Amino acid sequence: MEVKSMPSSVQEKSSVDLGNDQFGCAHYKRRCRIRAPCCNEIFYCRHCHNEAKQNCLDVDQVERHEIPRHDVKKVICTLCDTEQNVRQNCSIVGMGKYFCEKCNFFDDDVSKNQYHCDGCGICRTGGKENFFHCDRCGCCYSQILKDSHQCVERAMHHNCPICFEFLFDSTRDISVLPCGHTIHLECLREMEQHFLLSCPLCSKSICDMSSVWEKLDKEVASTPMPVMYRNKMVWILCNDCGTESNVHFHTVAHKCPGCSSYNTRQIRGVSAACVRNLRD
Template sequence: MASSTGCEHYARSCLLKAPCCGKLYVCRLCHDAEENHQMDRFKVREVQCSKCQTLQQAQQICQECQEQFGEYYCDICHLFDKDKKQYHCHPCGICRIGPSEKYFHCEKCNLCLVKELQGNHKCVENVSRQNCPVCMEDIHTSRIGSHVLPCGHLLHKTCFDDMARTGAYRCPLCMHSAWNMKEHWDEIDKEIEQSPMPPEYQGATVKIICNDCQAHCIVPFHVLGMKCTACGSYNTAQDGGLIQLQEDADDGDDVEMEPEPEPQPQDQPESHVPQH
């Protein structure tokens, strides 16, 4: 709803004239929530002062009463808001919350990332030009910050926090572990050591694929988890049925037998870019 102080999304003292329908709204988000179409913020040409109601060309200060429409104004995005150290990133094509010196634009990812990740992240080409794999909302233009996973994929920071709270620890896209799981793998090691399998499963092995390093291994079967021999991860998937080793009564050779597949072991429990 229009007001002299803006809306729930932005603090501003003007209304945007929607280039699509000619109606006045505080922001594109308010417009999109009311209409059956979306406003193109880049095509906005006119604004109305909330103080004196003068309709005028989009600018930061009212031409009639000198009211400042926003502490921050971008004449490309037509973004008016209070000062949040915003900056316009030309490669991204939109404004982001700064300060700009804390971020760099990764050309391959085509996204602004915190400088701590410069040279320290896995690049995925145009990674932000997709929907969040959790909520399926757009990432690139979202006002919600994004979180970069070790595999290079992105999801909303709020979705990442929700995922972690539920015990999910895998990237929804590639199943790679979403953070350093070494301490948790060490705990599983201790639990397995203290929980031997029943005699009929002693010596049973299983083929696995590791979601973290993509190695294929044959490892001891245990209901609490199967550990990758290449990287030590328990983020693995069973690849085929249980292999039971039995000794042949005639010649003493070991014989592999594959009974019905055992139930899969249960999953084990598992930088931020604010945007406008």
């Protein structure tokens, strides 16, 4: 992708005389609006369009839609109000210091270090040198995860399991869990505040739980079972390592003999009615 830069004289004029913060929307700083090819209406950006046409409850469900970003053909200069083909510079001023002709995307705030990823097919932020594209996952990851990330096919091509926003082109920060599944960072923080420490998709632990398992070891040891249940065995499935094991039944928790995790589920053995009677 070639990111064209405007002449220094235009940059100086746009930043000094015209004021960087006077134009744009809540999502991007830019000196143009786009004509949506889907409904022929004018918006500052695709997010403004989607909030008005897709997420607004006042719009009939049949009429709700998102803008096809790559199909945008016309932009309107905010300064001279001239409608023209998509390009970086109007006759008066540049419409965005960053311009991607593949995505028809403008942004005057280049501190985000925008770059276009051909693998993703969209523009991302953070600097191309800091990310790599995984073809199997179908998304970009931090270089820090290049040799350690858990590969999950099309990892971000789904909705966040908490808020259900589509992750692939979300503008909010995304976290990659140890299991390889993805989730919004703020949604993950909210889960942790409510002590939900397993992946909503595969149930694997989302962090190091060894200190919690040690506490459960002590609780299990200090809670003896009635004589009639001491030799009772049940089958469990470990959510962390995927191993099925036959272990002694206990009302507190069941420990995986393979990885020592208590993140397990009972798959057959003592009936639920027996467990309720013991707890009562």
